[in-house]
Amino acid sequence: MQDSQTPPPIPPDNVPHDLDDRVRHSFRFTGSALEYFSIWIVNTALTVLTLGLYSPWAKVRRERYLMSHTELAGSQFEYTANPWRIFKGRLLLFGIFIFVAVTRVVPVLWLFILFPLVALVWPWILASALRFRARYTSYRNLSFHFIGSPTEAFTHCVLPKGITVLTMWLMAPWAQCVAKRYAVNNLQYGATSFKSPVTVRQMYGAYVGGVVLFAVGSAIALSGTSIIGLDAVMNSRRVSLSGNVPLLLTAGLIASIGFGLIGCARGYIRLASARSVWNGASLGSYSVSWNPSMRRYLAIEVVNIVMKAVTLGLATPWCVIRIRRFLLEDLELIGPRNIDEFVGQKRAEVRSLGDQAAEAYDLDVDFGF
Amino acid sequence: MSQKVELTTFDARLFDGVSSRARQIVVDRDQQGNLTLHFEGSEPQIVLLRDYITIRPVGHSPIVLRMESGPEIHIAADKRSRAAFGLGVSKLTRVIEAIENRPLPVVAVVVSAMCVGIASYIYGLPMLAKAAAPRIPLAIKKEIGSQGLSFLDRVMFMPTQLSVEQQRRPQVLTDRLQEVVKLYPEPVAITRRMGHGDGEAANAMALLPYTIVATYKLVSSLNDAELEAVLAHEMGHLSLDHSTQSLVRGSAVSVATLVLFGGDPGVFQALAINLVDSKNSRDHEREADRFALDALVRRGSSPMALHAALKKISEGHEEAGLNAYLSSHPMTEDRLQAIEEFSRQAASPSR
Numbered sequence: 109m110q111d112s113q114t115p116p117p118i119p120p121d122n123v124p125h126d127l128d129d130r131v132r133h134s135f136r137f138t139g140s141a142l143e144y145f146s147i148w149i150v151n152t153a154l155t156v157l158t159l160g161l162y163s164p165w166a167k168v169r170r171e172r173y174l175m176s177h178t179e180l181a182g183s184q185f186e187y188t189a190n191p192w193r194i195f196k197g198r199l200l201l202f203g204i205f206i207f208v209a210v211t212r213v214v215p216v217l218w219l220f221i222l223f224p225l226v227a228l229v230w231p232w233i234l235a236s237a238l239r240f241r242a243r244y245t246s247y248r249n250l251s252f253h254f255i256g257s258p259t260e261a262f263t264h265c266v267l268p269k270g271i272t273v274l275t276m277w278l279m280a281p282w283a284q285c286v287a288k289r290y291a292v293n294n295l296q297y298g299a300t301s302f303k304s305p306v307t308v309r310q311m312y313g314a315y316v317g318g319v320v321l322f323a324v325g326s327a328i329a330l331s332g333t334s335i336i337g338l339d340a341v342m343n344s345r346r347v348s349l350s351g352n353v354p355l356l357l358t359a360g361l362i363a364s365i366g367f368g369l370i371g372c373a374r375g376y377i378r379l380a381s382a383r384s385v386w387n388g389a390s391l392g393s394y395s396v397s398w399n400p401s402m403r404r405y406l407a408i409e410v411v412n413i414v415m416k417a418v419t420l421g422l423a424t425p426w427c428v429i430r431i432r433r434f435l436l437e438d439l440e441l442i443g444p445r446n447i448d449e450f451v452g453q454k455r456a457e458v459r460s461l462g463d464q465a466a467e468a469y470d471l472d473v474d475f476g477f
Numbered sequence: 478m479s480q481k482v483e484l485t486t487f488d489a490r491l492f493d494g495v496s497s498r499a500r501q502i503v504v505d506r507d508q509q510g511n512l513t514l515h516f517e518g519s520e521p522q523i524v525l526l527r528d529y530i531t532i533r534p535v536g537h538s539p540i541v542l543r544m545e546s547g548p549e550i551h552i553a554a555d556k557r558s559r560a561a562f563g564l565g566v567s568k569l570t571r572v573i574e575a576i577e578n579r580p581l582p583v584v585a586v587v588v589s590a591m592c593v594g595i596a597s598y599i600y601g602l603p604m605l606a607k608a609a610a611p612r613i614p615l616a617i618k619k620e621i622g623s624q625g626l627s628f629l630d631r632v633m634f635m636p637t638q639l640s641v642e643q644q645r646r647p648q649v650l651t652d653r654l655q656e657v658v659k660l661y662p663e664p665v666a667i668t669r670r671m672g673h674g675d676g677e678a679a680n681a682m683a684l685l686p687y688t689i690v691a692t693y694k695l696v697s698s699l700n701d702a703e704l705e706a707v708l709a710h711e712m713g714h715l716s717l718d719h720s721t722q723s724l725v726r727g728s729a730v731s732v733a734t735l736v737l738f739g740g741d742p743g744v745f746q747a748l749a750i751n752l753v754d755s756k757n758s759r760d761h762e763r764e765a766d767r768f769a770l771d772a773l774v775r776r777g778s779s780p781m782a783l784h785a786a787l788k789k790i791s792e793g794h795e796e797a798g799l800n801a802y803l804s805s806h807p808m809t810e811d812r813l814q815a816i817e818e819f820s821r822q823a824a825s826p827s828r
C-alpha cells in the first residue's frame with residue numbers, strides 16, 4: 109500500500125522557457141447565474157432546514173463553485189477546505205459573538221475586562237482566518253499560503269484600528285493600507301510571495317471620494333431610519349401609534365436610498381483601495397494588471413442592491429455572478445507564457461478559528477477583494 | 478488474456494503538486510481501474526485509480542483526481558467522463574447534487590424550508606422568548622431599562638407639566654395595586670409629556686424591568702379608577718415580562734438573518750422585526766388585559782374601568798385594514814368586547 113501511495117515520477121517536459129516572451133494572461137469567469145442559483149437556493153434552504161448547521165457545507169459548495177469557474181491560462185482555481193473544520197471554527201466565533209452581545213449591555217464590565225480580552229484573542233483568529241482561506245485555495249495543484257503571524261495581525265490590523273478610533277477616523281486610510289499590506293504581502297502562491305505597491309497616499313485618495321458619498325448617504329439614511337426606529341420603539345414600548353403604513357413605506361424608501369449611497373461609498377472605497385493594492389502587484393516574474401472602471405462597478409452595485417430588494421433577495425446569486433464576472437474580466441497576469449516557475453510543497457493542514465473573521469475585517473484577499 | 482479490456486480515453490491536464498507547470502496528457506481508464514497516463518514524448522505510466530480521490534464537479538468544473546501529496550489530474554466533465562469517474566463520494570454530496578440538478582426537488586426543499594422557517598417563526602420564537610426571558614439576569618434588564626428610558630427622554634419625552642400631586646397619582650395607585658399583585662422588583666410609576674397639540678398622546682408604557690411611564694395627557698384626562706386600570710394593564714406587561722420577550726425575539730431574528738445572509742441586512746431587518754412583532758404584541762395586549770382585569774377584581778374595583786380608559790385613549794385613533802395589523806394597539810374593539818364579556822361573567826352569581 110505504502111508503495112502505491114508515493115506519487116509516480118513525472119517525466120520532464122521539453123517546453124522551451126523563454127523569459128522574454130511576456131504575455132498577458134487574462135482571468136475568465138465561466139460561472140452562470142442559473143447554475144449558481146440552484147446551488148445557492150439549495151444552500152439557503154438546507155441552512156434554514158438545519159437551523160444554520162449546514163452553513164459551513166453551504167460555504168464550501170459556494171466557494172467551490174466560484175473558484176472552479178475562475179480560469180487562468182486554461183486552468184481553474186480550486187477550493188479544497190473541509191466543512192468540518194469551518195464548522196468548528198464557526199462554533200468558536202459564534203461563542204465570541206454571543207459573549208460580546210451579552211456583555212455589551214454592561215458597559216463597565218465590557219470596557220475594562222472583556223474588551224481587552226477579545227482584543228487579545230482577535231488577532232489570533234484573524235491570522236488564522238487568512239491562513240485558512242489561503243491554504244485551501246489552490247491553482248494547478250499548488251496551494252496559496254498565508255505566513256502572517258498573530259502578532260503582526262495585532263500590530264497591523266487591531267492596533268491601527270484602535271488608533272483610527274482614537275483619531276476620529278482621520279487615520280482610517282493609513283490603517284487600511286497597513287492592514288492590506290499585511291494581508292497581501294504575507295500571501296504566497298506556492299513559495300512565492302505577493303508584493304503590493306499600495307501607498308498610504310493612494311489610500312487617502314480612495315477614502316476622500318468615499319467620504320463625500322457617505323456623508324450624503326448617511327444624512328438621507330438617518331432621516332429614514334430614525335422614523336422607522338422611532339416607530340419600532342413606540343410599538344414595542346406599547347405607545348399607541350397610528351400604525352401609518354404610507355409613512356413606514358416612505359421612510360423605508362428614503363432609508364433605502366440612503367443605504368444605497370452608503371453602499372456606493374463603501375463600494376467606492378473598496379474598489380479604489382483594492383485597485384491600488386492589486387494593480388501593479390508582483391508575484392515572482394509576473395505582475396498583476398487590474399483596472400476595472402469605477403462607474404461601471406458602482407452601476408452594477410446599485411442595480412444589484414435594487415434587484416435584491418425587489419426580489420426579496422432571490423436575485424442574490426445573479427448579483428454575485430455579475431459582480432464577479434465584472435471584477436475578473438479586467439484582471440490580468442503579465443509575464444512568461446508558460447506559468448510554470450512556481451514551486452512549493454504540500455503543507456500541513458491548518459485549523460479554522462472562525463472563517464468569517466477576515467470578511468468582517470474587509471481583508472478578504474480573494475482576487476482583489 | 479481472454480477477457481477483453483475496454484479502454485476509455487480522455488484528454489486531461491496533470492499538475493504534479495510541486496510546481497505550477499501544466500502537462501497536457503491523455504488518460505486511458507480500463508475496467509480494472511487502472512489509469513494509463515500518456516505524456517508527450519515519454520513513456521506512458523500506469524497508476525491505480527483507487528489511489529486517487531475523485532472530486533465531483535460542481536457546476537461545469539472539471540472532474541479532479543487528487544492524490545494526497547501527489548499529482549492532480551483534471552478531466553473535463555461530460556456524460557462519458559462522469560460515467561467513468563463519478564464514483565466514490567459521500568452520499569450527502571450525491572443527494573445534494575441530485576437535488577440541485579432537478580427542478581422538482583429544488584422546489585420541494587425550498588417549500589419545506591419555508592414551512593420550517595415560518596413554523597419556527599410563529600411557534601418557536603415565542604417559545605424561545607418565553608423560556609429565555611426569565612433566565613436573563615435582573616442586572617442586565619435594569620441596564621437595558623435605564624438606557625431605554627434615557628434614549629426615550631432624549632428623542633421623544635418632555636418633562637411633565639403636572640402638579641406635584643398629580644405626578645404622584647400614578648405611583649400611589651400603583652402601590653395600591655402592588656398590595657394585591659406583589660410584583661418583584663416593585664414597580665415605579667413616573668410621568669412624562671409626549672407629543673404636542675392634537676398629536677399629544679394619552680398612554681402608558683412598561684419599561685424593563687420595573688418602570689411604568691404614564692403620559693401627561695393620560696394622567697390629566699383619566700379619573701382614579703380608569704388610571705388604576707391602565708396601570709394594572711402595564712403591571713401585567715411587567716409581570717409577564719413582555720419587553721424582555723420582545724427583546725429576545727428581536728435578537729433571535731437578528732442572529733438568524735446574520736447566519737442566513739451575513740453582513741448587514743439594514744432596513745429590511747428593521748422592517749421585518751417590526752412587522753413580525755406586531756402579531757406577538759397583540760397577544761401581549763390580551764394577556765396584559767387579562768392580568769389587569771383579575772387584579773382589578775381582587776382590589777375590589779370595577780373591571781369596566783379598563784373599558785372606559787381604553788375608550789378614552791383610543792378616541793381620535795381610527796384603525797382599519799392593514800393599519801390595524803401593523804399597529805400594536807389595533808384591537809380596541811376586540812379588547813373592549815373581551816372586557817365586557819369578563820365583567821358580565823364576574824358579575825354573574827354563578828362565578
Ligand SMILES: [Zn+2]
Pocket residue numbers: 346710711714761762765
Ligand atoms: Zn399594553
